[in-house]
Amino acid sequence: MDKSIIDIQDVTKRFPVGDTEFTALRNINLKIEKGEFTGLIGPSGSGKTTLLNLVGALDEPSDGKILISGKNVAAKSDEESALLRNEHIGFIFQSYNLLPVYTIFENVEFPLLLQKMGKEERKKEVMQALEWVGLADIANKKPSQISGGQAQRVAIARSIVKKPDIVLADEPTANLDSENAYKIMDILKKLNEDLGITFLFSSHDSKVIDYLKRIISLEDGKVIKDETKR
Numbered sequence: 151m152d153k154s155i156i157d158i159q160d161v162t163k164r165f166p167v168g169d170t171e172f173t174a175l176r177n178i179n180l181k182i183e184k185g186e187f188t189g190l191i192g193p194s195g196s197g198k199t200t201l202l203n204l205v206g207a208l209d210e211p212s213d214g215k216i217l218i219s220g221k222n223v224a225a226k227s228d229e230e231s232a233l234l235r236n237e238h239i240g241f242i243f244q245s246y247n248l249l250p251v252y253t254i255f256e257n258v259e260f261p262l263l264l265q266k267m268g269k270e271e272r273k274k275e276v277m278q279a280l281e282w283v284g285l286a287d288i289a290n291k292k293p294s295q296i297s298g299g300q301a302q303r304v305a306i307a308r309s310i311v312k313k314p315d316i317v318l319a320d321e322p323t324a325n326l327d328s329e330n331a332y333k334i335m336d337i338l339k340k341l342n343e344d345l346g347i348t349f350l351f352s353s354h355d356s357k358v359i360d361y362l363k364r365i366i367s368l369e370d371g372k373v374i375k376d377e378t379k380r
């Protein structure tokens with residue numbers, strides 16, 4: 151049996167542009183195993199974000215299919231896609247997407263509100279996630295009171311609070327200085343090693359690339375190289 155957690159089968163993605171179409175991804179075939187720490191690398195416009203969005207069921211392939219733990223993402227209704235995202239996939243973006251009027255605690259708690267979970271258990275899970283990123287002591291602050299590095303750590307806590315199988319990280323260090331970028335990558339590597347979360351990054355930051363165990367290079371919507379470090 152195929153043990154891939156992400157199985158991308160002959161995926162093509164076209165976007166309508168005026169009267170014509172633009173092909174952002176062409177016949178992509180990739181298998182990612184549970185526990186991988188892998189990145190999509192390539193110049194701006196090569197299709198990295200488009201592919202992450204398809205894997206995260208935020209968008210659908212034009213052709214081909216994507217299986218997450220053996221289940222076809224694209225064949226699902228919007229409601230089922232939302233459920234799949236909610237239960238199995240966490241997202242980290244380059245802009246941290248925190249809700250400014252809520253506290254750090256409430257921002258991390260947010261994904262759990264969609265699940266049937268009591269208040270005390272929610273509190274335990276939120277504080278555990280904040281401890282993972284070293285921010286338990288600032289749970290009551292608002293996003294405007296913390297630094298960019300801390301905001302990205304809050305976003306990481308939010309992405310892992312549901313204990314997802316997969317975290318998709320789109321340029322997670324793009325807005326950070328070197329010190330904070332390394333700190334973020336150390337945290338993500340530890341989450342990968344200790345919790346077994348599968349990571350798929352998109353990046354052109356060498357600081358991210360240095361940490362990756364497998365580097366998939368994209369160019370003009372095609373995979374041009376796929377290397378695993380020994």
Ligand SMILES: Nc1ncnc2c1ncn2[C@@H]1O[C@H](COP(=O)(O)OP(=O)(O)OP(=O)(O)O)[C@@H](O)[C@H]1O
Pocket residue numbers: 165166167172173174192193194195196197198199200201352
């Ligand atoms: N909704 C859309 N409609 C039309 N074209 C799109 C759409 N989304 C993406 N594209 C095009 O698809 C190509 C791939 O974009 P994508 O954002 O995936 O690249 P990327 O490798 O993530 O780039 P970057 O590093 O700049 O984020 C680009 O040429 C982009 O303009």
